[in-house]
Structure formats: C-alpha cells, structure tokens
Amino acid sequence: MAQVTVRFFARYAELTGCDSTDVLVTGNSATVGDVLERVRETVPGARDLPARPLAALNLRQVKLDARVSDGDEVALLPPLSGG
C-alpha cells in the first residue's frame, strides 16, 4: 500500500477543481498509471483528463509505467508551454 500525493496544474487543476489530492494504491508494483486510474475513480472532473497525460514523479518527467512508492509526489502536466 502506498499513499501518493497527486498535483494538478493549469487546465487540469480547472478540470478537477483542486490543486492536489492524496490517493492510495495497493500492491508492490503500483505505477503512475495506477495512480492515474485511482484519481479518475476518486476525483470529480478527472474523468475528462486525457488517456495518457504527461506525468512527473518526484519532480522528473516519467512514463506512466514508472513505479511509485509511499510518500511519492506525482504531477499530471498539461502540454508544456514555457518560454
């Protein structure tokens, strides 16, 4: 069991109506993709997130199959537009 903080930004924060939430994922091999599924189940508005959003784990961009651990921070990132 891992508790993961999930942060939302920009358009995704508008969709979910919040900046962050905590989710619990089970098993020893939970991934960012599993966290995303939990978010879809528990956060109103998260069903409208794209199927495969850009994601970060502990401040680095990762693929959705990256493993998560207890205390990790996952961020769901809309298309980047810095500069």
Add this chain to the structure above:
Amino acid sequence: MEHLTRSAISVDALLAAVHGPERGGTCAFLGTVRTDDDVTGIEYSVYDDMALAEINRMLAEVEERWPDTRVTLQHRLGLIPVGEASIAIAAAAPHRDAAFAACRYVIEEIKKRLPIWKKELRGDGSEKWVGVHDH
C-alpha cells in the same frame, strides 16, 4: 539569480551574472509576449519545485557540455502584457560559438521540459490555454 520571478526581467542583471574577463562572447535571448489573434497578455503558471529542479539540471548539462561557458536565465510568471519579456537567457563563453550554442540549447530545453503553462488573454475578455485543444 532567481530563476523564477513575478517582476519585470532585468537583462542587465542577467548579463552581469555571466560576465567575466575570460569570456569574450556573450549571447542574450529574450522571448516576449507577442500580439496574436487579439492577445493582450499571457498569464503564466508554474509547478515551481519541478521547474527549479529542471533549470538546475539544464544548467548542469550546459556546464558539462560547454565547461568554460556561464549561463543563467529568468522566467517571468503571472500576467505579462504584450511586448514584455517572459523569458531571458544570457550565455557567456570565451568565444561566440559556444555562447550561441549554449543559449540555443537552453531555450530549446525550456520549451521541452519546463513545467510552465500559459493562458492567453484576449481583448474580448476570452481566455485560452496554449497547447490544449478542448477548451
């Protein structure tokens, strides 16, 4: 140098930060908010912890690839009116080739990696997230 700021960017401060007697070529890049489709300004938001981590990684990469080059940058956040700078990069090297190359590297990596988002504000009061097509 604060890499993220909510104030107007000072190019002079950036140039001063990279200046040195052994560096004879300095390159500065400035990205400014342009008027496009009645855009009056852009609101920039950020995932600040990750943006700072990415900036530090980029600057470390520059140091590794161009060891004698010094680079710094500032990204402005919040509401920026048309004509004002949102991003500024200064790179100084012993010779111009490395200064241009390092400066180019940093702006291209910023576009790919910095968790920053812009919302265009238009003269008719409408708003649009850049890069998002469902809104």
